[in-house]
Amino acid sequence: MTQGVIVVAFVAVLMPASLDASGAAQQGQVEGEVVQVFPSVIVIRNDQGATVLQLTPRTQVGGQLKPGDKVVAYITPYGVSSVQLKTSTAQIP
Numbered sequence: 001m002t003q004g005v006i007v008v009a010f011v012a013v014l015m016p017a018s019l020d021a022s023g024a025a026q027q028g029q030v031e032g033e034v035v036q037v038f039p040s041v042i043v044i045r046n047d048q049g050a051t052v053l054q055l056t057p058r059t060q061v062g063g064q065l066k067p068g069d070k071v072v073a074y075i076t077p078y079g080v081s082s083v084q085l086k087t088s089t090a091q092i093p
Contacts, residue, residue, distance in 0.1 A: 034069045053080045
């Protein structure tokens with residue numbers, strides 16, 4: 001199992017800032033649930049599949065993310081600019 005984790009992290013380092021399940025580079029806003037967290041990579045999953053977010057020293061990460069957290073990531077042509085916890089939109093009665 002450890003070898004699979006190392007391969008995922010290694011492959012992500014060689015890829016663009018964000019890849020969806022089809023391998024296409026993404027831009028814009030991506031929402032999903034955190035699946036795995038590494039020092040320089042966060043893997044999230046949503047209805048479109050898994051997305052690998054390659055973090056840089058300039059990426060702003062909103063807190064300590066852990067598997068199961070709902071997040072929103074903002075992706076530019078220059079990389080992942082931020083990953084933030086998704087706030088609840090529930091209305092207070």
